[in-house]
Amino acid sequence: MNSIFWPYRKQHKLRAVELAEPRFLTPTLRASLKGILPLANAIRDLERAGEGDSELSRRMKALIRNHLTTASAELTDKASRQGLDLIAKGLINDDQYKSNGSILASLDEQELVGHVGPLGTWLGKSRKLFFSAFFGTPNNSLQAVSDVVDKHFKGAVSRLSANLDIELKTIPGCAYKIIDLFGIAGEADTFPKHFAYLMPEDQGIKYSPNKRTVVFANTYLALYQHIADEQKDIFGWTDIDLPCRSEIGRYLIGWFRGHDLGHSIVTEATDYRLLSRHDRWGSMVAQEAVADVFGFLLILDAEIAECLGLDTTKMIRLYVLELLRYLRRGPADFPDAGSAYIQLRLLEEWDVLSVNSPGSIDIDCERFVSAMARIAELLVKTVLVNDVGSFDAFLRNYSPHLADTDQDLLFGLEICDTSLFYEQTLTEKT
Numbered sequence: 001m002n003s004i005f006w007p008y009r010k011q012h013k014l015r016a017v018e019l020a021e022p023r024f025l026t027p028t029l030r031a032s033l034k035g036i037l038p039l040a041n042a043i044r045d046l047e048r049a050g051e052g053d054s055e056l057s058r059r060m061k062a063l064i065r066n067h068l069t070t071a072s073a074e075l076t077d078k079a080s081r082q083g084l085d086l087i088a089k090g091l092i093n094d095d096q097y098k099s100n101g102s103i104l105a106s107l108d109e110q111e112l113v114g115h116v117g118p119l120g121t122w123l124g125k126s127r128k129l130f131f132s133a134f135f136g137t138p139n140n141s142l143q144a145v146s147d148v149v150d151k152h153f154k155g156a157v158s159r160l161s162a163n164l165d166i167e168l169k170t171i172p173g174c175a176y177k178i179i180d181l182f183g184i185a186g187e188a189d190t191f192p193k194h195f196a197y198l199m200p201e202d203q204g205i206k207y208s209p210n211k212r213t214v215v216f217a218n219t220y221l222a223l224y225q226h227i228a229d230e231q232k233d234i235f236g237w238t239d240i241d242l243p244c245r246s247e248i249g250r251y252l253i254g255w256f257r258g259h260d261l262g263h264s265i266v267t268e269a270t271d272y273r274l275l276s277r278h279d280r281w282g283s284m285v286a287q288e289a290v291a292d293v294f295g296f297l298l299i300l301d302a303e304i305a306e307c308l309g310l311d312t313t314k315m316i317r318l319y320v321l322e323l324l325r326y327l328r329r330g331p332a333d334f335p336d337a338g339s340a341y342i343q344l345r346l347l348e349e350w351d352v353l354s355v356n357s358p359g360s361i362d363i364d365c366e367r368f369v370s371a372m373a374r375i376a377e378l379l380v381k382t383v384l385v386n387d388v389g390s391f392d393a394f395l396r397n398y399s400p401h402l403a404d405t406d407q408d409l410l411f412g413l414e415i416c417d418t419s420l421f422y423e424q425t426l427t428e429k430t
């Protein structure tokens with residue numbers, strides 16, 4: 001699948017989001033990064049034409065390499081320079097690309113974070129890698145939010161274990177690097193936009209001693225503001241019921257870091273390989289559900305919520321808006337949309353969510369957190385155990401990819417056909 005838009009929709013509504021370039025770019029640095037982006041687009045086009053390995057493509061990669069070397073020399077931060085140098089070397093051959101991916105994931109750049117080379121896309125779209133490039137600058141204030149969650153993670157998991165009366169364990173998770181995106185090209189700039197990449201796994205490197213999720217904070221905020229927030233009327237909420245503009249990043253990144261760490265919460269009996277052999281898509285949906293639910297419970301852990309100054313009811317509402325945003329991208333097209341469906345369906349079964357009429361939904365915020373704890377218990381019994389029978393029964397009951405085709409998976413709402421479109425000052429302005 002080579003299309004620019006995925007999944008198929010009758011129409012696509014685009015919301016323009018400006019990606020502003022950082023002020024520190026010197027003219028030489030700016031020119032080199034600006035030079036890379038159209039080349040990355042051109043290489044992606046050659047891939048579409050079946051010419052990804054052509055001489056022309058190789059020559060374009062050589063040009064990118066020169067730009068990266070020039071750009072690197074303009075940077076003052078050692079790790080950022082090292083990052084660009086590794087990317088440049090990785091363009092020479094596949095082996096180098098693979099070994100460098102792991103080193104790149106261990107860096108803590110303070111000036112510029114980048115990627116140029118093959119990158120994964122949406123799982124339902126294709127499992128192949130396609131040429132992509134992106135550049136961003138570290139977002140220190142939201143990195144600090146994520147670091148708070150990391151700091152209290154172990155304690156929060158043991159408190160959660162005690163509350164649920166389930167012995168939870170943690171396996172090594174991955175680091176988080178939060179950046180503001182300012183330049184992007186190739187597959188990564190097709191639609192819909194990703195706001196996070198798991199590196200180096202998304203570079204096609206499955207086993208790596210170092211892993212980090214690179215999060216595009218500005219993209220994530222734009223997704224919330226342009227898509228999630230617009231759904232508040234469905235619940236009769238207004239701006240004062242939700243985190244204010246300056247607080248949104250804290251709530252979103254806090255929860256999303258909780259989600260990411262939620263992926264590393266298991267029990268003694270967990271065996272995802274077994275579940276994956278049984279139903280690969282279903283296993284991915286279930287793993288997203290585990291991460292979502294534990295992520296939600298973690299972020300409302302007393303110490304984390306207090307440190308980040310989070311209001312429980314506002315967190316619940318923001319979370320529900322995010323669940324709907326995920327769901328309305330297509331319940332069976334994305335594992336995280338499937339996960340959103342499972343949670344919303346269970347909340348409906350337990351009368352925490354009620355559809356009044358099409359487009360009007362009530363949420364019982366008083367009972368919401370205890371219902372999420374109940375979902376966690378259910379997931380522990382059906383997903384975090386090596387029992388294919390109960391896993392299969394759970395999926396048959398709740399996963400949208402196994403639902404009847406005539407079933408309403410959208411709770412009376414419409415599918416969302418809005419996507420973000422990047423206006424990049426780096427490439428648009430001379």
Ligand SMILES: [Zn+2]
Pocket residue numbers: 259260263288291
């Ligand atoms: Zn996830």
